[in-house]
Amino acid sequence: MTARRITATYRIETAYPIREAVETMAGEQSTGTFVRLPGETDEMRELYGAHIESVTELGEVAEASLPGAGVPKGLPGKPVWRRAEVVLSWPLANFGASLPNLVATVAGNLFELRPFSGLRLLDISLPEEFAAKYPGPKFGAEGTRRLSGVEGRPLIGTIVKPSVGLGPEQTAELVRVLCEAGIDFIKDDELQADGPHCPFEARARAVMRVIGDHAERTGKKAMYAFNITGDLDEMRRNHDLVVELGGTCVMASLNSVGLTGMIELGRFSQLPIHAHRNGWGYLSREPSLGWSYVAWQKIWRLAGADHMHVNGLRNKFCESDESVIASAKACLTPMFDSKPCTAMPVFSSGQTVRQAPATYAALGSTDLIHAAGGGIMAHPDGPAAGFAALRESWEAALAGVPLEDYARDHPALAKALGAYAA
Incomplete structure (x- = not known):
């Protein structure tokens, strides 16, 4: 051979x-x-x-x-x-x-x-x-950290919820709350793209106005992954709008845009591409048929994906923790001698403060995005405390301190541990 x-x-x-x-x-x-x-x-x-x-x-x-x-x-x-x-x-x-x-x-x-x-x-x-x-990821972990200003720990993020139903100004108001909380990363839900109830351009302008104003006041600019999933002309047009508005990330649903669509997006994108794997189950859930994630993620990384969803530990879906970690490690494993072509794994799905220590212990890296919806938004003291609690859970994990011990001096984490079942 x-x-x-x-x-x-x-x-x-x-x-x-x-x-x-x-x-x-x-x-x-x-x-x-x-x-x-x-x-x-x-x-x-x-x-x-x-x-x-x-x-x-x-x-x-x-x-x-x-x-x-x-x-x-x-x-x-x-x-x-x-x-x-x-x-x-x-x-x-x-x-x-x-x-x-x-x-x-x-x-x-x-x-x-x-x-x-x-x-x-x-x-x-x-x-x-x-x-x-093929270009492979243009940004990966290093470029994502540079644009988000987050070093030494995972990016902590959330998803706009309700998934659909919020208009542009309502979405922007939610983003304002999250920016004030100090959030690192926010993404559109994969179900929200460019519908008449929440048109892409209006949403992007409203959201980036809030993010820009907050960045001017505080110096911290949240990374927002705008869902530009669509045909090629739509993706290019909406990508260019995000660039014009000063955005720092775009998102595409891999199984929706297809391989050629992702290749073209990877070629013209000037921003990190957040690759969503919705639909992955129909390629993988029957263990005797389809793809392993180890094989599947390689083609998308090579096409240009900077972030790859891998599910999360103790998730709401059917995937085992062992499979999730194997997927994340695969994303961080170089493909070629000439260039690493690695992507930042995105842990999501039913995530709370309780998964951080096990995630870090199993992965051995902080080059990841940890996205929690309810795990941030449903904190008893609101989203700001939800973000603080998830960040504190990672501080504990990196320091090797049990969550319950760290929570004694960190009220947001303590309340989160009480709110989210073990």
């Missing part, structure tokens, strides 16, 4: 002989089809076919994990479903350093092949040509 090959790691499940099933994968996603073709020579398969780099058997299961799976013809008795971890590779010459065509190759028709009752993409590895072609 050479550096000019793309590799992909899968976990498969099949009732077919494993080697036969893997050869089907390799052929389907390179030179072959369901029958041998006259033009598919041995030389062509060697040069352009997908190579099977390794196959590691993982054991048997009693039943097929997914519907519609086939079994070998003439199989005597009940089928046996076997699992394996498989590594395939492709020559860069097949499609070049192209992210859209990479996805078509490593995650195309494979998921529909009848021989498989399970197929999940676990990881991908790309040659340096991809780093040369």
Whole structure:
């Protein structure tokens, strides 16, 4: 295997002989089809076919994990479903350093092949040509810290709630309260973009007026991630407006704008891109199918995402803490020798002061955004105390002091611990 090959790691499940099933994968996603073709020579398969780099058997299961799976013809008795971890590779010459065509190759028709009752993409590895072609994150943690003025701890943020229903001036009033609280980061909810009830331009102007006024008085400028999700012309127009108004962040929903939309946004953006993963569950929730986050986040980082949502510990969704931390560590792991291409993980979903110590202990880094909605807004003494409490929970975590001990001298944290269940 050479550096000019793309590799992909899968976990498969099949009732077919494993080697036969893997050869089907390799052929389907390179030179072959369901029958041998006259033009598919041995030389062509060697040069352009997908190579099977390794196959590691993982054991048997009693039943097929997914519907519609086939079994070998003439199989005597009940089928046996076997699992394996498989590594395939492709020559860069097949499609070049192209992210859209990479996805078509490593995650195309494979998921529909009848021989498989399970197929999940676990990881991908790309040659340096991809780093040369795609910008990757322009800001990442370093640029985000420079724009927000936050060093030595996570950015502490929140989400505009109610998600929809607030008009431009109501949103700006909420932002005023949060700025006065000292908040580092605020984001639009992914459901709020450019609707007639809260038009983007009116919201952006109202919000940036408040943020600008507060920055002039105090020197602290909150980073606001404006949701510019839309078609390309809309995203460019709204991005340019945020730049004109002095904003420091834009947000896009990855599964909505698509890979090409994100690539184009990454090319023209002059601001950090806050990448929201809403819809991630339909790619991942069935453990026998789809993508692992480790593989998925790589394409978006390379396209230009500076911040990547990873869920949060003890979240309101179905994801385990172990999976959340693995996702966050993946975002902070360099992809290439020539440039790190790392993104800042965003912890959110049901977050309160109680998750900070475990998050820091498991991640071992402060290069993250910790976003809490109710965990800040529902503090008994209001949002200012909610922000102070979450910041104090991180102070305790970084100092290695139990939250209950730190709370003795920090009333905001003490009230938060009483308000949010363990």
